[in-house]
Amino acid sequence: xxxxxxxxxxxxxxxxxxxxxxxxxxxxxxxxxxxxxxxxxxxxxxxxxxxxxxxxxxxxxxxxxxxxxxxxxxxxxxxxxxxxxxxxxxxxxxxxxxxxxxxxxxxxxxxxxxxxxxxxxxxxxxxxxxxxxxxxxxxxxxxxxxxxxxxxxxxxxxxxxxxxxxxxxxxxxxxxxxxxxxxxxxxxxxxxxxxxxxxxxxxxxxxxxxxxxxxxxxxxxxxxxxxxxxxxxxxxxxxxxxxxxxxxxxxxxxxxxxxxxxxxxxxxxxxxxxxxxxxxxxxxxxxxxxxxxxxxxxxxxxxxxxxxxxxxxxxxxxxxxxxxxxxxxxxxxxxxxxxxxxxxxxxxxxxxxxxxxxxxxxxxxxxxxxxxxxxxxxxxx
Amino acid sequence: xxxxxxxxxxxxxxxxxxxxxxxxxxxxxxxxxxxxxxxxxxxxxxxxxxxxxxxxxxxxxxxxxxxxxxxxxxxxxxxxxxxxxxxxxxxxxxxxxxxxxxxxxxxxxxxxxxxxxxxxxxxxxxxxxxxxxxxxxxxxxxxxxxxxxxxxxxxxxxxxxxxxxxxxxxxxxxxxxxxxxxxxxxxxxxxxxxxxxxxxxxxxxxxxxxxxxxxxxxxxxxxxxxxxxxxxxxxxxxxxxxxxxxxxxxxxxxxxxxxxxxxxxxxxxxxxxxxxxxxxxxxxxxxxxxxxxxxxxxxxxxxxxxxxxxxxxxxxxxxxxxxxxxxxxxxxxxxxxxxxxxxxxxxxxxxxxxxxxxxxxxxxxxxxxxxxxxxxxxxxx
Numbered sequence: 001x002x003x004x005x006x007x008x009x010x011x012x013x014x015x016x017x018x019x020x021x022x023x024x025x026x027x028x029x030x031x032x033x034x035x036x037x038x039x040x041x042x043x044x045x046x047x048x049x050x051x052x053x054x055x056x057x058x059x060x061x062x063x064x065x066x067x068x069x070x071x072x073x074x075x076x077x078x079x080x081x082x083x084x085x086x087x088x089x090x091x092x093x094x095x096x097x098x099x100x101x102x103x104x105x106x107x108x109x110x111x112x113x114x115x116x117x118x119x120x121x122x123x124x125x126x127x128x129x130x131x132x133x134x135x136x137x138x139x140x141x142x143x144x145x146x147x148x149x150x151x152x153x154x155x156x157x158x159x160x161x162x163x164x165x166x167x168x169x170x171x172x173x174x175x176x177x178x179x180x181x182x183x184x185x186x187x188x189x190x191x192x193x194x195x196x197x198x199x200x201x202x203x204x205x206x207x208x209x210x211x212x213x214x215x216x217x218x219x220x221x222x223x224x225x226x227x228x229x230x231x232x233x234x235x236x237x238x239x240x241x242x243x244x245x246x247x248x249x250x251x252x253x254x255x256x257x258x259x260x261x262x263x264x265x266x267x268x269x270x271x272x273x274x275x276x277x278x279x280x281x282x283x284x285x286x287x288x289x290x291x292x293x294x295x296x297x298x299x300x301x302x303x304x305x306x307x308x309x310x311x312x313x314x315x316x317x318x319x320x321x322x323x324x325x326x327x328x329x330x331x332x333x334x335x336x337x338x339x340x341x342x343x344x345x346x347x348x349x350x351x352x353x354x355x356x357x358x359x360x361x362x363x364x365x366x367x368x369x370x371x372x373x374x375x376x377x378x379x380x381x
Numbered sequence: 382x383x384x385x386x387x388x389x390x391x392x393x394x395x396x397x398x399x400x401x402x403x404x405x406x407x408x409x410x411x412x413x414x415x416x417x418x419x420x421x422x423x424x425x426x427x428x429x430x431x432x433x434x435x436x437x438x439x440x441x442x443x444x445x446x447x448x449x450x451x452x453x454x455x456x457x458x459x460x461x462x463x464x465x466x467x468x469x470x471x472x473x474x475x476x477x478x479x480x481x482x483x484x485x486x487x488x489x490x491x492x493x494x495x496x497x498x499x500x501x502x503x504x505x506x507x508x509x510x511x512x513x514x515x516x517x518x519x520x521x522x523x524x525x526x527x528x529x530x531x532x533x534x535x536x537x538x539x540x541x542x543x544x545x546x547x548x549x550x551x552x553x554x555x556x557x558x559x560x561x562x563x564x565x566x567x568x569x570x571x572x573x574x575x576x577x578x579x580x581x582x583x584x585x586x587x588x589x590x591x592x593x594x595x596x597x598x599x600x601x602x603x604x605x606x607x608x609x610x611x612x613x614x615x616x617x618x619x620x621x622x623x624x625x626x627x628x629x630x631x632x633x634x635x636x637x638x639x640x641x642x643x644x645x646x647x648x649x650x651x652x653x654x655x656x657x658x659x660x661x662x663x664x665x666x667x668x669x670x671x672x673x674x675x676x677x678x679x680x681x682x683x684x685x686x687x688x689x690x691x692x693x694x695x696x697x698x699x700x701x702x703x704x705x706x707x708x709x710x711x712x713x714x715x716x717x718x719x720x721x722x723x724x725x726x727x728x729x730x731x732x733x734x735x736x737x738x739x740x741x742x743x744x745x746x747x748x749x750x751x752x753x754x755x756x757x758x759x760x761x762x
Contacts, residue, residue, distance in 0.1 A: 128640050192624040192647035193616065199648040200612045202641055203655070204585055207605035214640075224588035231581045232613060235574065240709065243573040249678065259509050259595075260583055260668050264675065266573035267580040274584070287641050294645065297630065325706070328621065 012072030012088050012095070015081075017043050017111055022144045029106075029141060035131035039120070042145050043068040043104040043111025047087060048095030050149070057151045058093055058375075059142065060102040061159030061166040064233075064289055065281055067110035070102035085364045092368040097379070098155065103145055105138040105166075107289050109282035112141075116217060116282045128214035133288060135162070135296040139169045143177065151177075156375060158182035160360035161327065162289070165296050168335070171311035172298065178311075180378050182371060184319040185360040187331035188304055188338075189297040194326065197236050198290040201229030205283045214284050226283040227274030234273050239323040239356030304338030316346040317374040319367060321359035347374065393453030393469050393476070396462075398424050398492055403525045410487075410522060416512035420501070423526050424449040424485040424492025428468060429476030431530070438532045439474055439756075440523065441483040442540030442547040445614075445670055446662055448491035451483035466745045473749040478760070479536065484526055486519040486547075488670050490663035493522075497598060497663045509595035514669060516543070516677040520550045524558065532558075537756060539563035541741035542708065543670070546677050549716070552692035553679065559692075561759050563752060565700040566741040568712035569685055569719075570678040575707065578617050579671040582610030586664045595665050607664040608655030615654050620704040620737030685719030697727040698755040700748060702740035728755065 021041045023029040028038035045068045050057060060070050060083065071087035073080050081102075087093040093100050104112040107130070115130035122129075146154060157170045157178055164186025171181045187194070208225030210216055238246075247266040255263050262268045298307055316339050320332035329350050339346035349370045353359035360367070402422045404410040409419035426449045431438060441451050441464065452468035454461050462483075468474040474481050485493040488511070496511035503510075527535060538551045538559055545567025552562045568575070589606030591597055619627075628647040636644050643649045679688055697720050701713035710731050720727035730751045734740035741748070 132640065189630065191621060192628040192630065192645065193619075193621045195630075195645050196612075196616045196624065196647050196651060199643065199645075199651060200609060200616065203612060203652070204588075204609045206641065207585075207589065207609055209590055228581060228585045228588055228609065231577075231584060235577045235581065238574070240572060240574045240706075243577065247573040249570065249573065249576075259513065260587065260672060262580065264573065264576050264580075266577050270577055270580060271584070291641060325621075 011080075012047055012084070014075055015045055015047065015069070015072035016074070017045055017068055019043055019111060020145045020148055022148070029137070029144070031131055031137045032134045033132055037106070037113065037131060039113070040106060040141055040144070041111070041113045041117070042106070042141055044145060045069055045071075045081075045102050047071055047100045048098055050099040050151070054151050055153065055155060056097060057099045057101060057146070057149070057154050058156040058158065059146065059154050059170075060087070060093070060100060061142075061157065061163035062102065062104070063159070063161035063163050064293065065277070065286075066163070067108070068102050068104040071100070082361065086368065086371070092371040093158070093375075094372070098375070101146070101149070103142045105289065106141045107133040107138070107285060107292060109285040110280075114282065115214065115284035115288055125217040127217065127284060130284070130288065132291065134292050135165050135169050136173060138292070139166050139173055142166070142170075143174055146177065154178050155378065156180045156182060158184070158371070160184035161186055161357065162293050165293065165298075168298050169296075171314045171316075172307055175311045175314055178314050180315045180317070180374070182317045182319065182374070183332075183335065184367075185321055185324050185327045185332070185357055187327055188335055189299060190294050191331075195294045197232060197326070198294050201232050202287050202290060204228035204232070205286060211283065214287075216283075221278070222283045223278040226278045226281065226286060227271075229286060230277040231270040231274045234270055236326040237357045239325060239354055241323060241354040242356055242358070245354065304334065305341040308338050308342035308344055312342060312344055314344065315378060316344055317370065318346060318348045319360070319370065320348075320350050321353045321355070321357070321363065322350060323354050324357045324359060326357040392461075393428055393465070395456055396426055396428065396450070396453035397455070398426055398449055400424055400492060401526045401529055403529070410518070410525070412512055412518045413515045414513055418487070418494065418512060420494070421487060421522055421525070422492070422494045422498075423487070423522055425526060426450055426452075426462075426483050428452055428481045429479055431480040431532070435532050436534065436536060437478060438480045438482060438527070438530070438535050439537040439539065440527065440535050440551075441468070441474070441481060442523075442538065442544035443483065443485070444540070444542035444544050445674065446658070446667075447544070448489070449483050449485040452481070463742065467749065467752070473752040474539070474756075475753070479756070482527070482530070484523045486670065487522045488514040488519070488666060488673060490666040495663065496595065496665035496669055506598040508598065508665060511665070511669065513672065515673050516546045516550050517554060519673070520547050520554050523547070523551075524555055527558065535559050536759065537561045537563060539565070539752070541565035542567055542738065543674050546674065546679075549679050550677075552695045552697075553688055556692045556695055559695050561696045561698070561755070562692075563698045563700065563755070564713075564716065565748075566702055566705050566708045566713070566738055568708055569716055570680060571675050572712075576675045578613060578707070579675050582613050583668050583671060585609035585613070586667060592664065595668075597664075602659070603664045604659040607659045607662065607667060608652075610667060611658040612651040612655045615651055617707040618738045620706060620735055622704060622735040623737055623739070626735065685715065686722040689719050689723035689725055693723060693725055695725065696759060697725055698751065699727060699729045700741070700751065701729075701731050702734045702736070702738070702744065703731060704735050705738045705740060707738040
């Protein structure tokens, strides 16, 4: 089952991405909008070994621009997966004990069906003919993957940011398939400020003439607009304090002669992150996924308390970070409060960190402690 | 002296903008960079009457996209000047008592010399041939205006945001010309987060192919990029709470059929503000002024305490707002602390408001109270 190619001590070593396809006619994936998607491919990776009873599986869910490669190394890359510090032999998500799955989302551009995939009806990339997808649709697709692995119940679903939204949706859409849930640095629905930041990113992409109403495949991609969107994102992922610590007001060593070229280090950093991002991410996927995030509203016109009654059997560990101003702790507290009202077993950790929203990716030690103990308690029961 | 055309009760009524020109050869304005600017025009407005001794003048300084039209009405406009609620007969800046001047900044596009002005050397708009200007340069130009009005000492210099930076610079560059200073919602130097937001705005403008390295005059202006820059700005001017109160997650009544057209009210608002802004503001001015703001560092490589020793005779009233996360109160407190260390007479007000950075424009009552009493105390001395 495991696709770990080479084990090196506590580290996972080399891994490879796998692909799961479903939804061939007449079993198309019916989306929340009523539209059908067919076929559907999901990129995913697995680590560790599924036990005989298939009761030790943990599903990790990624953020806006994340992917299935959560841990270990790909042969051609020098950096490990995006949460490698949390997943491995003896780590918080200990693959000596657990079978860890990480699934990419539909709408994305990193191995799963999305707007850059070929539309079987036309033989060309979907572009904006790709249907609008929701967080619930992402989760529905993942449920197909989990079932295909023979897993009836996940020991845990965990993830930060948009990953946390998927975690919440999992507990409500498929409570019978989820024993425990760890939503981190997330929200049950976006505030107008959160929507606004995403919207400005979308406007930057759509203002780029290369966007061409989404039909740019095979031509110049709207990289300038996408880079601006990413820069906005990066500011919101950090904190005032973490930026002050990382950059201060230091000026770049090499300054271009042109007026308005970046002269502060922080400007150079943003440009670097923007320029790198456009090499690996599709602008249309950015539109589709941010729109799914903005429209996500777990209350669905009701109340969180009522919605969570469906998830009464799931045990929650909710984690937030004090300096996270993009997903402020009060949003996690709303989740905790609703869980309690719905008489759900819920623990809450608000961690001190200066890293802002990025904390969920970089603050290993404390998260490790709480997650490890939470999983141990659950496994012991 | 006063250019009020028509007085209506407590309101100022109709006013008109005036223009002051200086810096004709051989008396060019020498900029901080060493470059010379000639001629220099400043748009300004005045309200009330300068007394015989010329001791009742107050200079109001505006923010990034503000202008000289701070109060009263222009004949063709339905909205009054940008701080009309603070300036008028019987208002905080009471023009029954005080002679109020508001000066536009160089580098701008609203009547003062800036990148869209005609370069006398070429007979064409400067574009990026306009020299980089600084907050200190803006203040130096204003000092010419103030002297031209026969005023040796201003009773007060006051302003919010970038206006507050000019206030601080006035107290250090021309302490002998300033009796009191009211810097509001401002900073003695930009943090990397503040620089980052401005930089993303600049990148959005420069990513617009219509920008053409700044030489777009007479052709299509980079309105799409400038609108994105403005949208980013607007998010930072509000607060999480004020956005939640104003918009919630309400969807627009009229929703366009196109995918990714704004569907939440907050998205429609940002688009509206962006689209309106490009009708009145020049993209190059946005670049020049934001760069002046980002490079502003009152400490000038020394410490605020040492710098403020030059301003020991000036009395300060520093105002900040709790929900202002763009210019957080800690930055105002740094100013207050340095004033105290320099044995300056300083008062500090941190006002409760949910309006974020916009509070300095909209929170009238409490500001009115503190400013009115501060000015009364000063006038009585």
